[in-house]
Amino acid sequence: MKVLLKKSDYEKILAYARSERPDEACGLIAGKDLDDGITREVRKVYMLTNIDHTNEHFSMDPKEQLAAVKDMRANGFMPLGNWHSHPETPARPSEEDIRLSFDSRASYLILSLRVDERPEINSYHVVHCRDVAKEQLVLVD
């Protein structure tokens, strides 16, 4: 799967993730799957509260999740997956990330702030909470 993410949305994620340090930050992504069957376009990103407030894992605020779902539907978007930050570790799924990646259709974006001046973001999909594959994430204007 190729995931298209607007640079402006990436900047929003980055700014929010930096503001939430030392905790992990998290949110949702919504948009559309394109007709080619291999590309999905992120049209909106949502910044949610990590109610765990730790740098090791995250749980999204359920009320904010519900509000985001409503907003997606109002905008005609479908949920595409989620994103979260790794303040101190690389932009790849932790064992817990993999174990809790229940939806093989979802794209899971991970932003690493390990090197502050060189943030890194990757997208993954996970099958059966076990098999991880990196997706092609493209930042677009």
Add this chain to the structure above:
Amino acid sequence: MTITVGGEKKEVKDGITISELIEQEKVETPEYVSVSVNEEFAQRDTFDTTHLKDGDVVEAAADAIYK
């Protein structure tokens, strides 16, 4: 009776509970689903005892993809 689930009208049995609805909707990760009824957030420990009424509007979110 008719309720709205995730923006779609659905026919369900009278007095269905939130737990029964989650089961009926085949949510893949029921232990992680969040639910609101008529804009009111439903606490997880009320899922078994909350009986829905005709016309209720239910919103649900689970993990990344929402049923």
